[in-house]
Amino acid sequence: MTDLIAFLRECPIVSRHRPWPRIELDAATWQSLAARLATEDWELLALWAEPDTVHVALRDPQPGTLAVLSRACPGGGFASLSAARPGALRMERAARDLFGLVPEGLSDARPWLDHGRWPMRRPLSPAPEPRSLDEPAARATDYPFLTVSGPLAERGVLHQIPVGPIHAGIIEPGHFRFHANGETVVRLEERLGYVHKGTEKLMQGKTLADAARLAGRVSGDSTVAHALAFCRAAEAALDVKAPPRADYLRAVMAELERIANHLGDFGAICNDAAFSFILAEASLLREDVLRAAHANFGHRLMMDKVIPGGVAADLFDPGVEGLRRLVARVWKRVLELASIYDGKPSLLDRTIGTGAVARALVQRFAAGGFVGRAAGRNFDARRTPGYPPYDDLDFDVPMLDEGDVHARVWIRIREIGESVKIIQQCLDRLPAGPIATPLPARGGEGVALVEGFRGDILTWVRLADDGTVARCHPRDPSWLQWPLLEAAIEGNIVADFPLCNKSFNCSYSGHDL
Numbered sequence: 001m002t003d004l005i006a007f008l009r010e011c012p013i014v015s016r017h018r019p020w021p022r023i024e025l026d027a028a029t030w031q032s033l034a035a036r037l038a039t040e041d042w043e044l045l046a047l048w049a050e051p052d053t054v055h056v057a058l059r060d061p062q063p064g065t066l067a068v069l070s071r072a073c074p075g076g077g078f079a080s081l082s083a084a085r086p087g088a089l090r091m092e093r094a095a096r097d098l099f100g101l102v103p104e105g106l107s108d109a110r111p112w113l114d115h116g117r118w119p120m121r122r123p124l125s126p127a128p129e130p131r132s133l134d135e136p137a138a139r140a141t142d143y144p145f146l147t148v149s150g151p152l153a154e155r156g157v158l159h160q161i162p163v164g165p166i167h168a169g170i171i172e173p174g175h176f177r178f179h180a181n182g183e184t185v186v187r188l189e190e191r192l193g194y195v196h197k198g199t200e201k202l203m204q205g206k207t208l209a210d211a212a213r214l215a216g217r218v219s220g221d222s223t224v225a226h227a228l229a230f231c232r233a234a235e236a237a238l239d240v241k242a243p244p245r246a247d248y249l250r251a252v253m254a255e256l257e258r259i260a261n262h263l264g265d266f267g268a269i270c271n272d273a274a275f276s277f278i279l280a281e282a283s284l285l286r287e288d289v290l291r292a293a294h295a296n297f298g299h300r301l302m303m304d305k306v307i308p309g310g311v312a313a314d315l316f317d318p319g320v321e322g323l324r325r326l327v328a329r330v331w332k333r334v335l336e337l338a339s340i341y342d343g344k345p346s347l348l349d350r351t352i353g354t355g356a357v358a359r360a361l362v363q364r365f366a367a368g369g370f371v372g373r374a375a376g377r378n379f380d381a382r383r384t385p386g387y388p389p390y391d392d393l394d395f396d397v398p399m400l401d402e403g404d405v406h407a408r409v410w411i412r413i414r415e416i417g418e419s420v421k422i423i424q425q426c427l428d429r430l431p432a433g434p435i436a437t438p439l440p441a442r443g444g445e446g447v448a449l450v451e452g453f454r455g456d457i458l459t460w461v462r463l464a465d466d467g468t469v470a471r472c473h474p475r476d477p478s479w480l481q482w483p484l485l486e487a488a489i490e491g492n493i494v495a496d497f498p499l500c501n502k503s504f505n506c507s508y509s510g511h512d513l
Helices: 027-036 086-099 151-155 199-203 208-215 220-238 244-272 276-297 317-342 345-351 359-365 369-373 382-386 405-429 478-489 494-504 508-512
Strands: 022-025 043-050 053-060 065-072 077-079 102-104 159-163 175-181 184-191 444-451 456-463 469-475
Touching: 022 027, 027 065, 027 077, 043 086, 043 456, 043 469, 053 456, 065 444, 086 102, 086 359, 086 478, 175 494, 184 478, 184 494, 199 208, 199 469, 208 220, 208 456, 208 469, 220 244, 220 444, 220 456, 220 469, 220 508, 244 276, 244 317, 244 405, 244 494, 276 317, 317 345, 317 405, 345 405, 345 494, 359 478, 369 405, 369 478, 382 444, 405 494, 478 494, 478 508
Parallel strands: 022 065, 077 102
Antiparallel strands: 043 053, 053 065, 159 175, 175 184, 444 456, 456 469
């Protein structure tokens, strides 16, 4: 295997990009990259675009190096990377919809985010094309879902089950198209993009403070993690570090967010298997965590509390002791609930072996979080590449190999325990000093990789010379996890889809931007 940086040694490096290099590739080198990805183990973390440039973030897992590679597209096209890295497929389709850049060799020419209802095509390109007022609005049935081939299709025994985009309960919109043979799922295909908000365009020209608020709303259940990723990227672009106390407070908030979401998912998965007791108990614990967040940081979700340069809320002695007692009590009760979960054969019958994803597939998509770690992918951005204060803390990264619903449940349970350990260390070591530092108004480029409760979040930002945001791309973990849900349900029964779906718990909003 070739070292990623060695492969790119002859290419020019953008000097103001931190903390990892951004390397500019010509057409030949980008084409060579597309070919090399078929044999190298470099992980594709994100792909995004600008009006005349496409960027890709790659990670070389052996040395743990990360780089952003850029390809200028004066002719409006670039060689597709999705044949070797299928996680790039939807990202390339999104780049085409938004910027009009054409991925050459793309295996799927269908639109992704553009459902035919925007007032213009390629809205972020240099020359957007208005849609004619006489053009009929697109219908949901216009989207050509993939078909199924093979003996079952030839015999005509397959049927389709359309689900969504509107669902029962309080949930974001997404469409799922099942091809089934009786109760057995032969193929699942997703259609997303219904909650596209234009986040990247909204961020352009914003101050860092205003853009951080938008980042915190990419996916509301990950508001701390997304805000942290944006702030760390902006701070890297400016070559500024947050104060040590702010780093520790950011970690406390991030781990409280992780605990609250894992508790909610643990209960919801059990509820989808008709065991509502754990949902009720886990919901009570989650409520206690949210109330503690509000009492100590001023907001139940801690929204807008991570800001560029630090944090907006401090933690004082009564709150420190209260959080210590809270997390200890929560972990004690989680262990009791985990024992109850493991002692219910009828519940385990629904989760063990259901919705399994192969390790090779997880590796190929570079899927993170509990989806990746439940299937043997040993990656956690808090550990590698690491960032303060996690690089000074003692914690484990839970790993399992089965890749099924049961494994994803247990990764969540074990991560709650590790988050409790992290919070206790942060409270014990919380340094004195300021909680924020002023940021200069100047230009630069930065990228950050942080660990949210779903997995790693990558945010890239370019700042104009006056310090405002010229361009920002936040990549939610769901981009690399949604496609694996399609693989997880294959061969399972339709009735197990809610279990599989909740065990993934991908974000619609985080994906649709």
